[in-house]
Amino acid sequence: MKLKKRGKFVNSLKFRLMIALSLVGIIPGFLLKSGIIDSYEDRAVQQRSIDVSNQCKILSNQICTYGYLVEPTSEMINAEIEQLAGMYDGRLMVIDNAFKIIKDTYVLEEGKTIVSEEVIKCFKGENTTSYIKKNNYIQLTVPIIDTITKDSVGVILVSISTDSIRDSISILYQKASLLQFGMGIVILTLAFYLARVLVKPFARVSNAIEALNEGYINEKISVADYTETELISEAFNKMMSRMKVLDDSRQEFVSNVSHELKTPLTSMKVLADSLIAQEDVQAELYKEFMIDITQEIDRENKIINDLLSLVKLDKTSADLNIASVNINELLELILKRLRPIAAKSNIELIFESFRPVTAEVDEVKITLAISNLVENAIKYNIENGWVHVSLNADHKYFYIKVADSGIGIPEESVEHIYERFYRVDKSHSREIGGTGLGLSITRNAILMHRGAIKVYSKEGEGTTFTVRVPLNYIS
Numbered sequence: 177m178k179l180k181k182r183g184k185f186v187n188s189l190k191f192r193l194m195i196a197l198s199l200v201g202i203i204p205g206f207l208l209k210s211g212i213i214d215s216y217e218d219r220a221v222q223q224r225s226i227d228v229s230n231q232c233k234i235l236s237n238q239i240c241t242y243g244y245l246v247e248p249t250s251e252m253i254n255a256e257i258e259q260l261a262g263m264y265d266g267r268l269m270v271i272d273n274a275f276k277i278i279k280d281t282y283v284l285e286e287g288k289t290i291v292s293e294e295v296i297k298c299f300k301g302e303n304t305t306s307y308i309k310k311n312n313y314i315q316l317t318v319p320i321i322d323t324i325t326k327d328s329v330g331v332i333l334v335s336i337s338t339d340s341i342r343d344s345i346s347i348l349y350q351k352a353s354l355l356q357f358g359m360g361i362v363i364l365t366l367a368f369y370l371a372r373v374l375v376k377p378f379a380r381v382s383n384a385i386e387a388l389n390e391g392y393i394n395e396k397i398s399v400a401d402y403t404e405t406e407l408i409s410e411a412f413n414k415m416m417s418r419m420k421v422l423d424d425s426r427q428e429f430v431s432n433v434s435h436e437l438k439t440p441l442t443s444m445k446v447l448a449d450s451l452i453a454q455e456d457v458q459a460e461l462y463k464e465f466m467i468d469i470t471q472e473i474d475r476e477n478k479i480i481n482d483l484l485s486l487v488k489l490d491k492t493s494a495d496l497n498i499a500s501v502n503i504n505e506l507l508e509l510i511l512k513r514l515r516p517i518a519a520k521s522n523i524e525l526i527f528e529s530f531r532p533v534t535a536e537v538d539e540v541k542i543t544l545a546i547s548n549l550v551e552n553a554i555k556y557n558i559e560n561g562w563v564h565v566s567l568n569a570d571h572k573y574f575y576i577k578v579a580d581s582g583i584g585i586p587e588e589s590v591e592h593i594y595e596r597f598y599r600v601d602k603s604h605s606r607e608i609g610g611t612g613l614g615l616s617i618t619r620n621a622i623l624m625h626r627g628a629i630k631v632y633s634k635e636g637e638g639t640t641f642t643v644r645v646p647l648n649y650i651s
């Protein structure tokens with residue numbers, strides 16, 4: 177059990193909570209890190225561009241003032257250009273209005289012509305700045321404006337390395353990653369503990385159930401930590417009390433059965449004992465006692481047969497043996513079998529059929545059910561009484577009515593007559609010879625066919641049972 181649980185850890189609520197909590201903790205860290213580093217980079221590049229651009233503006237004024245574009249020999253300007261290029265670890269070119277490079281701090285391009293988009297734009301008075309991230313440099317252009325005519329007479333083209341920015345970013349990145357790693361561990365630990373705490377009430381529910389399984393079913397569990405666990409507890413308690421009801425009724429049934437089976441045995445023992453105790457018993461007395469004993473054996477036999485029928489009916493309805501049955505013929509047959517018993521008390525047995533009826537039923541079980549009803553109607557009747565059986569049907573159901581002129585059932589007993597072993601008047605019924613199982617058998621058989629049974633009775637006047645069964649079996 178424990179091993180199986182561990183094997184399914186990946187599927188557990190605890191594991192999923194842990195993952196969810198960890199993600200909630202770690203993802204914002206990642207976003208924050210890249211966001212902060214990106215914006216730092218943007219700002220650093222921007223700041224560097226502004227610095228360089230300002231320096232270049234000062235330089236461009238001086239270039240103009242010293243006529244450097246005409247005669248690029250000024251020691252001072254050259255020194256300043258070199259200094260500026262050196263300061264920002266970059267390359268600086270001065271271009272005159274013929275697009276000729278008159279000064280290049282790398283010397284390589286001096287004297288050559290440059291016609292690039294940026295330079296043309298710059299001559300039109302537009303400063304350009306572009307950050308070429310891939311090659312780690314910023315390129316910017318600053319126009320040289322003639323102080324008198326205000327015309328663009330040249331361009332300063334600067335490329336500066338952003339290696340220093342890159343370096344600080346990489347340091348920043350390392351630090352952030354380290355911090356994030358530390359945070360990750362803290363978050364994972366926290367998530368692990370939090371998940372454990374959050375899931376605990378569920379474990380408590382299953383532990384409580386487990387404990388109950390080992391102990392007594394009469395106890396209740398209660399885990400009120402969450403609404404959910406409370407609901408589970410309640411549902412479980414409901415199920416348990418249902419089980420208890422079932423268990424109780426089973427126990428009651430067993431004790432009733434034992435009692436009922438013991439009664440005839442006790443009688444037989446008493447009869448036999450009294451015969452043994454007497455000496456020189458007359459043959460007639462023997463015979464008389466033996467007849468009594470045989471009757472008790474018959475009774476015992478009847479109870480066992482009824483019990484077997486009932487147990488068979490208690491099984492699932494899958495055991496039904498459904499076939500198309502002519503109900504008229506079935507009823508005729510039942511009445512024919514019972515007519516001799518009715519004749520003993522001079523009871524008139526009448527069958528009335530309103531139409532021919534064929535239905536999908538289990539013939540044996542329906543016969544058992546209806547026989548019990550007619551048998552009761554004869555047994556609990558008066559001398560010279562009558563029993564009226566009728567059959568009718570509509571498009572969905574057939575209806576059987578068994579009415580009698582008998583002793584009736586007291587109002588307070590009506591709700592109990594379907595209970596196993598229940599008999600209205602124990603002593604009187606004993607004379608008549610019943611087991612109290614007949615109506616439970618009848619009801620079970622009818623319910624298995626998804627039918628219904630109802631009773632109307634008035635003490636001293638008679639009883640009517642009506643049965644309704646679907647014509648087509650509903651599985």
Ligand SMILES: Nc1ncnc2c1ncn2[C@@H]1O[C@H](COP(=O)(O)OP(=O)(O)O)[C@@H](O)[C@H]1O
Pocket residue numbers: 548552553556580582583584585593598599600601605609610611612613614615616638639
């Ligand atoms: N037609 C009826 N008229 C009067 N009482 C009846 C009738 N049918 C059943 N009962 C009462 O219901 C009790 C239960 O019936 P049943 O389950 O068939 O048991 P039993 O074996 O006693 O016939 C009977 O003992 C009887 O008291």
Ligand SMILES: [Mg+2]
Pocket residue numbers: 548551552610612614615
């Ligand atoms: Mg009966």
